[in-house]
Amino acid sequence: MVERNSEPSAQERAGRPFPVSWDQFHRDCRALTWRLNEVGPFHAVIAITRGGLVPAAIVARELGLRVIDTVCVASYDHDKQGDLKVLKGISEQTAKLGGGTGKGLLIVDDLVDTGKTGKLVRELLPDAHFATVYAKPKGRPLVDTYITEVSQDTWIFFPWDTALSFQPPIRDGAA
Numbered sequence: 001m002v003e004r005n006s007e008p009s010a011q012e013r014a015g016r017p018f019p020v021s022w023d024q025f026h027r028d029c030r031a032l033t034w035r036l037n038e039v040g041p042f043h044a045v046i047a048i049t050r051g052g053l054v055p056a057a058i059v060a061r062e063l064g065l066r067v068i069d070t071v072c073v074a075s076y077d078h079d080k081q082g083d084l085k086v087l088k089g090i091s092e093q094t095a096k097l098g099g100g101t102g103k104g105l106l107i108v109d110d111l112v113d114t115g116k117t118g119k120l121v122r123e124l125l126p127d128a129h130f131a132t133v134y135a136k137p138k139g140r141p142l143v144d145t146y147i148t149e150v151s152q153d154t155w156i157f158f159p160w161d162t163a164l165s166f167q168p169p170i171r172d173g174a175a
């Protein structure tokens with residue numbers, strides 16, 4: 001039997017599932033890059049791990065950027081958000097490229113939800129440009145560029161967190 005905590009997780013609270021395929025994600029990252037190409041040029045890309053690593057690789061490839069750094073943040077334990085911890089900041093070399101405040105640096109993450117992660121990283125690099133592929137309303141004001149807005153009660157399922165599985169036919173009660 002699976003023991004359940006009585007408090008609903010962020011995913012359960014969100015309720016509405018929004019599965020994203022690799023294809024869709026790649027298309028959305030390319031659409032994001034079209035917008036970023038109008039805003040740059042950038043000296044380097046900074047991925048907020050781990051979710052930001054995939055879009056950062058695609059965006060960096062499309063923008064021709066080869067300097068890629070990470071800010072390593074831990075917050076959600078699968079679907080419950082705990083205290084935010086910066087496990088690793090950017091390197092001294094990348095900080096120099098951004099003149100200490102992040103000017104000309106591009107921060108990339110897969111999404112903003114409550115905005116807590118984005119806020120923390122923005123505080124570290126106030127002049128950097130912050131881009132995400134998806135944005136929920138609470139976090140959206142923190143983002144400079146994003147592609148798709150989803151409602152706050154949506155939970156996005158990314159392709160690296162999911163796998164193909166059998167679905168019962170709709171007439172047999174599939175959602």
Ligand SMILES: O=P(O)(O)OC[C@H]1O[C@H](OP(=O)(O)OP(=O)(O)O)[C@H](O)[C@@H]1O
Pocket residue numbers: 048049050051052073074075076077078081109110111112113114115116117118139
């Ligand atoms: O706007 P917020 O409410 O802060 O949520 C958004 C953050 O949550 C997820 O990361 P998570 O901390 O789950 O870690 P992961 O990227 O390693 O999956 C997501 O990748 C964002 O970074």
Ligand SMILES: [Mg+2]
Pocket residue numbers: 048049050051052109
């Ligand atoms: Mg993340």
